[in-house]
Amino acid sequence: MTSDAVWNDAFSRAMAVCQANGLQLIDPLVAKVADRPDCYWVLDIASSVSDRLGMGEAADEETGQIMLHLMVRKASGINTPTALSHVKAMSTAFRASRINTQPQGWPEGLFYRGQSNVPPNLDDTGNWYVLTLMVDYTYQDVLEQHP
Numbered sequence: 001m002t003s004d005a006v007w008n009d010a011f012s013r014a015m016a017v018c019q020a021n022g023l024q025l026i027d028p029l030v031a032k033v034a035d036r037p038d039c040y041w042v043l044d045i046a047s048s049v050s051d052r053l054g055m056g057e058a059a060d061e062e063t064g065q066i067m068l069h070l071m072v073r074k075a076s077g078i079n080t081p082t083a084l085s086h087v088k089a090m091s092t093a094f095r096a097s098r099i100n101t102q103p104q105g106w107p108e109g110l111f112y113r114g115q116s117n118v119p120p121n122l123d124d125t126g127n128w129y130v131l132t133l134m135v136d137y138t139y140q141d142v143l144e145q146h147p
Contacts, residue, residue, distance in 0.1 A: 038076035109140040
């Protein structure tokens with residue numbers, strides 16, 4: 001199960017990138033299909049797995065993948081370098097500034113790991129190209145225990 005702490009952090013980071021680049025960020029559960037701009041981001045969660053760190057432990061570890069899709073309308077005039085600069089900016093928002101540091105403002109126990117990118121398939125039918133950035137994460141938290 002994806003924790004709300006992970007979703008909220010990812011959404012706020014992605015929103016900051018979108019605002020800096022003049023793009024919209026779409027939450028897929030509240031998205032409106034009409035009047036989409038020529039270029040925008042969609043935040044999605046691919047999958048997550050969660051389990052206790054050990055038998056009887058109160059600590060829980062969740063691992064998963066956040067998917068960010070840059071949607072580019074075909075024939076909109078948005079070129080490849082511009083699209084790639086948007087993907088690079090989004091990628092940077094999920095990287096630590098230095099190795100072995102907890103960036104300020106990240107929820108305790110949340111670590112973004114590797115990233116991968118899926119380029120658009122120029123043979124896809126439809127009106128949109130999709131560039132997908134996938135960010136792996138690990139989130140550890142402790143369940144509250146009451147006597």
